[in-house]
Amino acid sequence: MLARTYDDQVCSIARALEVVGERWSLLLVRDAFLGLSRFEQFQTSLGIGRNVLTNRLGRLVEAGVFERIRYQQHPDRFDYRLTPMGRQLLVPILALMHWGDDHLAEPAGPPRLAQHAECGGELHAALICRQCQSPVPAHQVTVVPGPGQHPPT
Amino acid sequence: MLARTYDDQVCSIARALEVVGERWSLLLVRDAFLGLSRFEQFQTSLGIGRNVLTNRLGRLVEAGVFERIRYQQHPDRFDYRLTPMGRQLLVPILALMHWGDDHLAEPAGPPRLAQHAECGGELHAALICRQCQSPVPAHQVTVVPGPGQHPPT
Secondary structure: OHHHHOOOOOOHHHHHHHHHOOOOHHHHHHHHHOOOOEHHHHHHHHOOOHHHHHHHHHHHHHOOOEEEEEEEOOOOEEEEEEOHHHHOOHHHHHHHHHHHHHHHOOOOOOOEEEEEOOOOOEEEEEEEEOOOOOEOOHHHEEEEEOOOOOOOO | OHHHHOOOOOOHHHHHHHHHOOOOHHHHHHHHHOOOOEHHHHHHHHOOOHHHHHHHHHHHHHOOOEEEEEEEOOOOEEEEEEOHHHHOOHHHHHHHHHHHHHHHOOOOOOOEEEEEOOOOOEEEEEEEEOOOOOEOOHHHEEEEEOOOOOOOO
16 A cells, blocks of 8 residues: 555655554564564564555565565465564664653653673664764755665755 | 554554555655655655555644645645654664665665765664764674563563
């Protein structure tokens, strides 16, 4: 549905939202990062109907975010695992989580912390310049048309 | 609506999606980063109905993402500008854009490039450790319960 809606937007944000912008989709990806992989686990975590969950998982498999892996025969049962493409949602998801932590968390603090496994330090999402390697603050970011822009705006 | 739906999720990702997860919301924030500020500009950019746009802008103002600033009287006319809270969506939005660039762009390449204004280098979103200052790859990320987790999971 969203695909249709955003179709005339030549924009990678719109395209990303076609894939993960539907209700519950990013929370399914979150749950997969937290170790869930089975239909019933996702259902318990999100408390949503089987139909909606079937639809969302199906669309995410179709889009290449999840893969469905059979772990049992007679009857067939499946795990849903993030693909490499799905795992690359970690940065946008944690960036969104930190924004939520900063602006929407309760006074007690963040419900979850993302840490560096090697040193235990807390992580934050930042924009890094590929040329000078500096972290770049928002006021130093410029957005320009890229090679895929048509027509240029 | 989403607020109600995700209410029992003690999670900053879910809370963030309550605010910016509704259809068109993140594209409105994107358009504001690209310099749009007026109702008619957003409407032209997104091609959506006035009712939906009024609703989305109203909710984003209420949530503190946009502020409404009067620029004309008789009749009153308003600009919609990102608040500091709204501007802090730049990192999650660019992280999502880069994910879209990597996996969903046409062969010609990304429609837009985010650059470092000072040196012209391309930006990418990364997870940085606050303790050792290293960029941290996905397999070195651990998520643990934070102080706002109740009950701990």
